[in-house]
Amino acid sequence: MTRIASPTELERIRAEVLAGRDPERPHVAVCVGTGCLATGARAVLAAFEAAIAEQGIDATVGVRGTGCHGFCERGPIVVIEPAEICYLQVKPEDVPELVRETLVEKRVVERLLYLDPRSGERVVRESDIPFYKHQKRLIFGPNRTIDPTSLEDYLAIGGFRALARALFKRTPEQVIEEVKAAGLRGRGGAGFPTGVKWGLAREAECEPGGRSSGASGASGKVVVVNCDEGDPGAYMDRSLMEGNPFCVLEGLTIGAYAIGASEGYIYVRQEYGLAVENVGRALRRLEEVGLLGDDVLGSGLSFRVKVHRGAGAFVCGEETALLLSLEGKPGEPRTRPPYPAVRGLFGRPTNINNVETWAAVPRIVSEGAAAFAAIGTAGSKGTKIFSLVGKITNTGLVEVPMGIPLREIVFEIGGGIPGGMRFKAVQTGGPSGGCIPESQLDLRVDFDELTRAGSMMGSGGLIVMDEETCMVDVARYFIEFLTDESCGKCAPCREGLRQMHRILTRITRGEGREGDLERLLELSALAKEVSLCALGGTAPNPFLSTYRYFREEYEAHVKEKRCPALACKALVRYVIDPARCTACLICMRKCPEGAIDGGKHRIHVIVQEKCTSCGTCLEVCPARFGAVRKISGVPVPPPPSEEERVIVRKKKAAAP
């Protein structure tokens, strides 16, 4: 591809790409996002290439590795187009059969299709699988149809049309108005209206003689993509960055034009190697063809982008800390104002948005604000990608319209709780969020409703918890997380969190005291009031929301030394049910402490003095026996007598 120097040339090249493609031509899409790579997708892709060559059909069948499709738990995922036949958990050994049957003989291989547990039937098309059927995949959808390393693929689905329209048919002010009218709110956590933020950065003045960024000597405004994705349990930013980097870059370039920025930075979390690789490759490609760099698309816009890897600090997701980190300094948040829009990177006006926010921009410009605003609720427009994880049957990334009932996400899309367990809560909003209990399942998920329920949107992690999840432990877990991640600059956060952590740990160990809960409430109020940044200010939320909805669990721990969820190690004892134990020796052999007494034909008993509650016996006891149980808050039943422990097996020969 040569330089694309005008919108006309862009359309000509697009037409060429499309002319070379037959939508009816069969092709195989193998997900090579991080989730599927971990389950062996690379070998599956190679197996397809080999098998297709072997069948001699490589001229008529295409193969491509795509970004994440979202249904990661069932990976590696393979979709065969144009019939959209979706195969799950495909192994390299399966591939020759799939090629022969589906691509040559045009037959579906039943055993690798999704099995709907409700109807007991196999589902052929990906979009008919209940997990996908209830979604609205506007931003995330293209991931499954394009190869993230191919600019041609992105052009084929209409890529850069929005940028051309913005540059040639709209003034910067009009672009900002459009984003405002769409009602787009930031997807990074706080939900600030994106158009308003852009407007502030557009109006900000560059300081004459402001500090420039070192050797490059650049001054002028800056735009930043926040792909730090610090909330554990959330990975939509990663999947977008890996699977559709061109879309994020197109959004960013439109933003640069609207704001008047000459430089962009992409800040990527350290763990996300593939995202760094894919976005770096996309950048270079766009520079080659003139969609980045000097005179973008012949419009006169000059815009350069750099990728910056994070180095492992949660607090660097916070915008002021992130900017310091970009400057090569420790990422400690500072007070705002001045906001980054006024004084950001190296003192230059800076606009920072989350990955998903940037990825929504091209669609708003190409389809118009009204189409975007037609989806969602009064205060939250468009769709949102959530990562549905934890104790849920269908784990993965889901994109839904704002305002969808939480129940629909958990039970229709997520398929409910596995193992016949009961739903307890959904944790949203990351470490600073909160838990939504069963009584609130009909809540319509958007920015304002989640806040009203005592939680928040955050970056969109939905961590499902069942009856075996202890809510006190969850609060302890998050406070520990935040204690570790506090940058230590201000005392209410640093010291207050440390004290909260000590008390919560004590409670989960069965050493809770009178007055502990009151003390936690006091410390929460203090941290909320006087912390320097939102990390400290929102840190008590996990405690407050679990206390609000699950106070009886706290009281059971403190007063009865009992963990109702049977999760807190120190409060739980393991016992073997003599009626179910068949003396199979498995737990005895596996117990790392040698704490199980038993033998052949001798019912096993856990020696409580030696037991460390590691849970190995419960894990290894075969499900058909199910002899190991946990108890809490009640005495361990006395073991059976030696006579009672002898198992007399019926002789096989005696059977009729």
Added chain:
Amino acid sequence: MSLLERVDAIIDRHGAEPSALIQVLLELQGELHWLPREALARVGERLVVPQSRIQRIATFYKAFSLVPKGRHEIHVCMGTACHVRGAGRVLDKVKELTGIAPGETDLELKFSLETVNCLGCCALGPVMEIDGKTHGKLGAEGAATVLESYE
């Protein structure tokens, strides 16, 4: 290539300016698996950054290590999704089998152990990454089997 030549090559790629400090250190860490003192001295000299600031960066950010690491780097995910699915038991098993706690390296320099807050593979939790390879859907027993396969 000598150590200092490697350091220089990395600095040349990123540009010898103070704002490149973190990126340079990340690449060094990636290549050497730790940050030796001589290397840091060279970085300070060429980027014109005082050693005190380099120390501060190397301790503030979790990605860096000022001591040598084992041949295999184990990262056990303790993110929320993995936590509710029993990551604690995976970690206990790994600690038991390697004899080291998070942040430590064993005496034979075989394993280093770290906990991380999310590897972005939450759908496969509990997850453990060893030398960049992800192992998912682990229990304590599964983790033991995985560890055995490392020499």
